[in-house]
Amino acid sequence: MSTDLLQLQCVKGRLHALNGVFLNENRYDHRCCGQPQNACRGTTALTPRFAPNARNPTLLERSMLDQSELLNVLSQNDRQVLFDQLTEVHFTTGDLLYEPDQNVDFCYFPLGASIASYFVLTDDGSIVETLMVGREGALGGIVSAGIAPSFARANVMNGGAFYRIPLDRLERVKRSSPAVDALFTRYADCMMAQVFQSIACNAIHTIEQRAAKWLIAATERIGRNDIAMTQEQLAAMMGIGRSYASRVVQRFKLDDIVRTRRGGIEVTDAHALSRRACTCNARVKRHFERVLEGVYPAV
Numbered sequence: 001m002s003t004d005l006l007q008l009q010c011v012k013g014r015l016h017a018l019n020g021v022f023l024n025e026n027r028y029d030h031r032c033c034g035q036p037q038n039a040c041r042g043t044t045a046l047t048p049r050f051a052p053n054a055r056n057p058t059l060l061e062r063s064m065l066d067q068s069e070l071l072n073v074l075s076q077n078d079r080q081v082l083f084d085q086l087t088e089v090h091f092t093t094g095d096l097l098y099e100p101d102q103n104v105d106f107c108y109f110p111l112g113a114s115i116a117s118y119f120v121l122t123d124d125g126s127i128v129e130t131l132m133v134g135r136e137g138a139l140g141g142i143v144s145a146g147i148a149p150s151f152a153r154a155n156v157m158n159g160g161a162f163y164r165i166p167l168d169r170l171e172r173v174k175r176s177s178p179a180v181d182a183l184f185t186r187y188a189d190c191m192m193a194q195v196f197q198s199i200a201c202n203a204i205h206t207i208e209q210r211a212a213k214w215l216i217a218a219t220e221r222i223g224r225n226d227i228a229m230t231q232e233q234l235a236a237m238m239g240i241g242r243s244y245a246s247r248v249v250q251r252f253k254l255d256d257i258v259r260t261r262r263g264g265i266e267v268t269d270a271h272a273l274s275r276r277a278c279t280c281n282a283r284v285k286r287h288f289e290r291v292l293e294g295v296y297p298a299v
């Protein structure tokens, strides 16, 4: 039986591509529903995937289904409308997507472990992260309709594959597909919720809580516990001094919550780290679940 031609319905009732190991007729090892291998037995629907596309269909279709949770929400027909306009591109960590005041020409969908973040540049030259976007979301043209200048800088934080679509084509797709239009409207609502929560978080939560929150959010999106990031980068991103970030990371290390290596931070006890974090991630996740169920990454 070919795994490339199947979808399955997992215990959460969502259709997914089969991206793991086919074990037998009733059990699959897949990561898409967040269930461990032995817990996911809800493979109730096996259906043919949508028709192959002329442009390397297997790779693109698999990527869309498996790796962009936001696009996975769409029905097969609506996915196909968007799929015809998407191009897969690859970025390395640190690549620039947008600069402030430059026109935003493309909308990007991070795939798999790819992450990008928006940064605000301050008058003293600091660059502070305001929003992290992984496979649950998209960047560019979310709130505005059509080409408009970017307010913030957007950088790739974890390199990998992205889909992109020119904004003028995205607008045409939105006009032709009410479902795609609604998806972007709903995602814009979730993105605003993240921004609101981020404002409150920066105002009232401690550096330790925020650092723990950020590390959890990053590991959830990347899908592994090892984050390529120095303490200097963590500090700069949070808009705090390096000494503050170092002290927090040292406390986490002493409590066996993280390990550090050259150029990286590894989370060794995610549960303990969660207890140190504020509840901002959880609040945003709850909103996602109400507005776009199943899209927000889970550990």
Ligand SMILES: [Zn+2]
Binding pocket: 200, 201, 202, 205, 209, 210, 213, 278, 279, 280, 281
């Ligand atoms: Zn917070």
